[in-house]
Amino acid sequence: MGREDPWLARIEDTQGRVHGAGTMLDGEYVLTCAHVVEEAIDAGRGADREVRVRIAGHPDDAYPATVVESCWQPPLPDQRGDVAILALRSAVPGAPRARIRRTWQHDEIVRIFGFPAGTDNGQLASAKIASYDFTGERIQLDAVLEQRVDRGFSGAAALAASGEILGVIAVVRAPLAESSWMIAVRTLYKYASAVLDGHLAGRPSQVAPGDWPSPQVPEVLNDPVQLALTRHLVGWLASGGSGGVCAIGGGGAVALTSRLVGLTVPGYRRAAPDETVSGAPPGTVPQLGEVDAAVDATGRTTEQVAEQLAESLSLLTDRATDDLFHQLAELGSPIVVVVNAVDLAADPGELYYRLLEPIAARASSIGVRLLLAYHGDPPRYVRSAVAASLGGPAALAPPHGRHGGTTQVGRRLDRLDRLVEEVETAEGDARVCRDHVAPRILGTPPPQVAGAAALAVRLRVLRDTGSAAAGSTLRGWLLRELDACEEAAARSLVRARRLHAECTALLARRNRARGRLEAYRSEAAARGLIENLGESYEAARRLLYSGGCDLPLAELRVEEYHRAVRREIDGRQA
Template sequence: MAAGGGVRAASSMETPSWAARIRGADGQIVGAGILLSPDRVLTCAHVVDAAAGRITAEFVGATGHSVPSMAAWVDGDAYVPETQDADGDPSGDVALLRLERPRPAEEAVRLHRLSASNRDVRMYGFPEDHNGGIWFRATVVGGCGRDGQVQLIPTSPGELASPGCSGAGVADSLTGEVFGMVLTGQKDAHGNLFSFMTPAETIVRHLHHVHPFTVGRTAVDDRLRSTGDDASDTLLDEPFAQGLAAWLRDDGQQVKISVVRPGDSARAATLRRAITLADRELRTAASVHRASLDPPGTIPSAGGHDLAVDADGLTCAEIAERISERMGLRQHSADLATDGIRDTKATLSLVVVGVDEAVDPPALLDLLEVLRAGGSRLLLVFRTAGALHRRARDELLIRPARERRAQLVERLREITGPLAGALYERRAAVVPDGIRPMDSDLVAAHAALADLTRAEDDPGRGPDRVRYERLAEWVAARLARHIDRLDRLRDRRDELSGRLRGYHVLHQHSAQGKEDPAVDALYLRAHALLQARPCDVRAAEAAVDAYTRKVDDRDGQRRSRLGGSPS
């Protein structure tokens, strides 16, 4: 049994005891659920709707030879249907069921408050043809939408969350801790596959009934939470609020460093407001409605950060332990927490307030560099713009910006040089049939390279650099696809050349030196098309087909004549 009651998620070799199979009034499987206590099951509101008034919960992972089955119903008002805003952004879709009969307490599982990004996860659902349930895997991409939902990429196309999986528990693949619930799966117009989950904090915000079954410290330290007094118009620093909201919406800046001096009540209140609104659990409808009256661009996204720590009076080891706990890392002592953070591939968006008020600020900066190097996003707030603030800017902002810019320049040089040359070489060899020209993309890459080489290395140019990084990624990906398609056309041209040569030899042998103007004309046309540069592979293929068909016809006619002659 896990601390706080319940069990950890089952290993990949077991059917989890907490996994509930939900059937509707017609006996069909309509979804899944998570046993949070002996008589409570968490599921999606749309699963309840699909059950059409009669819900049956079945526990396929229970011990024994039979599958326990019992009636269930919504627990009072613990039902929040999915709603959509004017942009079609979904919210809610959670419900808590009460069971007719309790299950053994050791079969239940707790929800864990964990960071999500870059985490490998697995879920146990009941898709079509798998009535007994099946594990399916995914990787967390990050938050999406205003409700704090999280996007997953299936490990393979067959592992997309499908009907029968809604309501399934989402467990960390490494620790087995359940930290969210599957909502739905989706294949978009471009063929991309995505699954979506709602994390523990968002569930608790919608359903306070789930709070007793949720473990782990909340993401925001008490002193960083917004208070009623913070709602005053005079306590909003609008430019600061817009900058915070931009970072919390992931504007492309990995590290943001700010100063909030003691006594600056407006800036301090603005910081608390942003941290609170960006937290999945603290962001309530009332707080968002109140903030919506403020200037545009000052409201951050739900899930904009994973953890907000007040460093005042804390040791580096204590902060590392807090981060490690939030990332779901196992450590036997605080001293090993930093090693775990360094070794994990998981990342988080971290807010640290009062960096220069920690017990050992230089050691804390070393820890923050480990997080930055691992890909985590950092919002760091200092109380004074002193030597420590300057060191942080140099080590966490300016030096990485220089390195990142140098890498981008090198990447753009590769794109506009060797990769572009490889593309033009192939376009000179074969006609790029059905392949859109990339001239405008390469012109944009050249312009970005020129801009970067002219500009001074100023971290303030970060947003432009982010745009150029996305451009480089886009152009490089298109170049790779185009080169691959052109290589396949070249390979097809070579195959056709070999086929033409083979048939020509066979024809000459069977014709025994006799001329056949019709066949020879077809051969010469096909040969000319294959030798042309660039080669029109489609036209050459049609010409080779015409030649080989004619050779086959002539050969068939000769065999027919030979077969009909006297022996």
């Protein structure tokens, strides 16, 4: 193992029998799987749920250890949970402090040191990171060498080349299986943040816990609109599936976002008043560690925001401003990124167009959930991704024009529900079509910021506040938001269909050019002219059949070949 690696541990029962592996987090704590600890306790019949831990480099010393109750989650159904941290009765001197990385790259190689049957002194294996499983708590590892991750590796850390912990081995389906599964760091953090928080290689938020504003519970959660928005943003950030973008703005949006992000940070949550967490309305408290990177943009330059996001995600910071999207695309999804107070950045327009727009336009494809919050209303360039515009007191006045009773509002919401489903389908089709065409043809229309994720959140907020708005000052806000949501959904549907049509037309145009080229070649072959015109034909063919086709140039080469064929034919006939 490398010099930067944390110390290895072997989990034994009180009789000295080996049950699995673990990793020293520091001189006091050991990270492993709950089922390994349970097996050791049951087999050893030790008092006080005690096990023994042997540390690499200290093979003659068996350290008594017990479970840290706040960091204990036995296995749950559907391959979830199974996290344990052990506290040694006496500290191990000189142990390095382990570093844990929340993010990983597709096909990244990890090293695992475990104790399969017959190898009590351990064995090293390597694997390649594949993808999250269905529940999102496990990550599949595929074998890369003859030595497989086998039974006996449970509880071992999966280490990056730099020695950072990327997960803990939990499941091996069968002996010498091609695949195994590790517990993701976000899952470890979910169940054991009390100890693990101090070991993260990149801080999710660059704001120190003491600098967070205290949660404004009355202002945020006693308002029915902000309560509904908070609930549905929490659900969206935690959801599976593809990524997307949500922008919120107006009164309270920044405070709402600050509270939401803060409650994902253990230090902030522990310091918050009890009613902030235990007394909060259902669905308004996010999971610990739910946000991977967050930054308050107030007064910051685009470069500073990019560097802070990259640092939180353990990415390269020296080229973050112009390369953050490409680095994000290499990470295993889902990734949750929050930028608060976007309109208070040193240059909000540059921040969006240079840094955030490339991520926003591809968020659905790369599995990034991007939440943007504004003090004022979100600007026009992000209006397709607005999840709520909270507005101020003026927004509460009933709008001019159609008002509609409760029944009519309900019907409009039902129609909007169907329209949002259409948008989601159309945007998905357009995204697949563009992803197919873009590598093949230059000049493919740029990707667009998808609106489906934000529209779905916006619609749920409207439904939740619909009953509360009847006969209240909220009615004006509801009708304005309903108008805006209908307009945004219709606009998103048109944009998605147009993108699909434009990409399809480019592909059809290239295929027609291919067809003409082959027809002209057949005409040349019928007259024995292929060898004479081979260079002209190949010039056109190379453009049409290579990636990144310059279509206008290719069409020009096809016509040049056609004219050359006609000249040769006409010359022979003369």
